Amino acid sequence: MWVHLVSLASTQPLHDPSVRTVIQTSARVAYVATCSSLCWGVFLSTGWISRITGRTAMRKSHATLAVLAIALAGIHAALFLFLDNKNVRFHLATVTIPLSDGGKWRWALGIVGLEIMIAIMISSALQRLFVYRRWLHVHWLSYPAVAAIVVHAWLGAAANGHLATLWLAGLTVLVPTAAIVILRFVPASFLATVGLLTEEPYSHDKQELAITHSHVLTRTAMTISVDNQRCHLYGVCQAEAPNLFELTPGGRLHYVSHVIDEHTDQAKAAARACPMRAIHLSGERPV
Template sequence: MSSTVEPWFGRLAYVAMCLTICCGVLTATGWLHGPAGRGALRRTHQVLGTFSVVLGVLHAMTSVEGLPIGALRHALGMVGLAVLVAVAVTAALQRSTFYRSWLPLHRLAYVAVWLGAMHAWLGAAANGTVPVLWLAGITVLVPTITITLLRFLPPPTLVRLGIIAPSPTRRARGAVRVEVDHGLCRHFALCQVQAPQVFRVLEDGTLRYARNPEPEQAARVAAAARACPMRAVRVEVAGVRG
């Protein structure tokens, strides 16, 4: 294959991986609400993830011949691709496994992206194409790093930063009541991640939660309601439902 085409498989895989992470975080947190809804964002995340795997495999297949054995950048790339393929396989098994067991495996995508980024930068340094990667690579890498870091900040911090608006439950400071529609959603680990003192997933995958948590938990419960992909969590405070 032409030497001018081979590098583009890797570059496009790099961009697709970064965009996949961004869409995944926005899907899980519910920070972005467009006219098409969260379903469209989730499908975009899945399509970009598929492109990442396909382009990564093509990049490896067209570049593996003649590679020097033992080069760190190539080792990082191959390990990152292996992790990415594993994440893609487990994503296809999501419906047949407990979400609490599946989620840590899916989060290995963060590791795959960082390994891919290091592979790209070391490769650019070795090939003398750092100026090209600096412009295009930083453009997609900085938002990915920023969104990933924000993903793991607690809701009160996000409110102070202006990332999310204060929920009505936080302003009311009254008695909090939580209801979960078990018929709508089975991805209860998202609730536990956002409000671990209110929601707890048992070994068999069932959910236990406090129906009347402390008012101080209102912001975290509201974050869990936003993160629920099926909108199965309902929050009521002083007559205001969320």
């Protein structure tokens, strides 16, 4: 694909106004799609709008927005091969390797942000091959990636004289995105205290949110139970105790009900971290 674009670029007239228009349009739409994808990802991980739509639909919507943002950003970068800048001629290395061929820092931010997003997309497609905790850590790179892309977009707008045009529209998208991301890392107990999050149980779709047990035969001093009505399937328990909890792609939570001694610390960590306090630990031996 890149070779084909390079060959086409060599035959196209320079400074094509229509190409510049597509570059600007793709950048702006990619900016909106990137921020929207990040917001939707926060909604998915926290379950804040799970009452509106099912978890599966939310996951697919998040993936669609992410792919759209990456595709538009890729088009934005590739079309620079068709232009002849006054100071630098864009080559394949210029749009793929940060700071190469006289590249600027603002270009490097966009390249790094896009390539991180591509890596996250690939890791999501291969999620089954990763330990969940490691995959989650890779996915968290989306926050600095989006930050780099946003800075790249604003610096590019300022350098090309479009800052006034993007000021209102850019802030309209950026402010709610930043607010949602900040709220993502605020403790759930505080959000519940100020009324931004309710911990009241609500009914779930049984097929989507069914919780099943995985039993072991050995007797242990600790048992786990999960309140089906309170569990929002955030997946925090899996991140804290991957040996005890597993959230399947189909929206089902599997967990070990009888904890062996070496996993008791993980069980306690999962119970403490659960934002809905849906995990209950018992010190009595099972009968």
